[in-house]
Amino acid sequence: MTEKAEFMRLPATVNLEYKYSTGRYLGRFYKELRDNKRLVANKCGKCGRVLFPPRIACPDCMVRASDEWVEVGPQATLIFFYELQIPGLAERHAANYLGVLALDGTEAELSCFEHRLMVDDPGKLREGMRMEPVFNEEGRTGRIRDDILGFKPIEG
């Protein structure tokens, strides 16, 4: 082999569509969100832990959860936030800032989640600040990512 090798790179694109079942418990959460703009969680009948997101069994006790439902939030505490400076991330998440939030009535360490932050002045973002959801008012489909547009600081 005296000829200089040419290292070729051949492109490929994977484009797939999936459909995921919510099940009974997460389904109820999404139905409440979609139809009533209410955020709900269920509870473990054994240890009493609020299960958010709602699910069929308590991961600590490994028993089937009770059918006791509680309303959580909609106000939340901001635990951490960051600016999406990494190329492509802001476009993918349709936001410049994301935050880790804990809804009132949930145990932060076990139930916090990430969502978009809607702020006029990012300089005012502080860990521990109180926030509330901005609901999508048209065509909610049952999905926390879409039916809540983001969280904004509670004024005053």
Add this chain to the structure above:
Amino acid sequence: MAGRAAIVGVGQTYHRSKRPDVNQIEMINEAVRAALEDAQLTPKEIDCVLFGNMEQAEGSYLMDCWATEGTGAYLKEGCKVHTGGTTGASVAEAAAHHAASGLFDTVLAVTYEKQDETPAGMGPLALVQDYLWAIHTGAFGWFARMGRKYMLETGCQEEHAAITRLKSDRCACKNPHAHLRLNLTMQDVLNSRMLLYPLRLLYMCPTTAGACALVFASEERAPKITKKPVWVKDWETVHYEMVGYEAYFTSRMTSMETAANRIYHRNGITNVRRDIQCAEIYEPSTWSELQFSEWFHFCEKGEAWRMAEKGVSDLEGEFPINPSGGVVCTNPIGCTAMVRVAEAALQIRGDAGEHQVTRDVKRAVATGFGGSFWTEMLLLQRSWD
């Protein structure tokens, strides 16, 4: 486990950002040939082949089947093990299980990632999420938060992260297999691009193409294959619930503390830096090296940055951490945790070459870290007792 297992062969590629000169299977084969040569074994003498990579990272399922020609698994027993970031350690632990079980005399463990072929962070890592639930950005947020919390709680300044990063670079520059060998200065580190305060580009692990292979043998076979078997004395796997927000909180016991406590307790390790001589930990960012060192009890709480400042974790130090340069210098994801095991084994054998630590390493730990804060920890020893 009634039986014992030892590592009798170590092989890895020269990790680089791009390997256009080989395809995936050829790159895997480089590591396999290196491990077989190190063990002085032929493919026929391997009973079982275990394989792993970051699921879907290269866009294909069943890579254990596609890669048979590269791994040498043709007509042999074996399977694929994949656990995300911890895959390399999981495959090593599974191989130790297989060799110690008495069912197989020799087990080949193979892992790889060819990140130059994937859309890297924007591709496979974007798939690490629960589609039913909220937005999930993963690693960058975690490690930035970890750094910020660490600074607030311990008094650590950014320069201590920079000192730690320079230590990694000095080690990597002595390790020809390492990917990023940059001869950095303090200014280079402090001027590198801020991804997310206080996480700079140089504090984050790179995207690497590379493969690693280890040969494990049973108690009877190991001493016949090599004069320097590295015994896999103990191992531990600890999972965490759901998405793992350990980076944001500290009140719950972390998976890392749990793994370390169990390993140390079972093996009578009471003074970690005395009883263990070297650690190869999976530190996905420089900030993680500081935080994880405390969770693994390499020092007291809040002391890791002082340890770095005093040079304790240097190659020549009292307790070398990641003498290979670690994950911030080399990160072929599904293979990364196996490189930790491989490098720890080389330190025990005394075969690490220029990055061999000053201290005589009779015992070392290697760890894996993965999504949702899984932890794996292996205890390796020069002699069983």
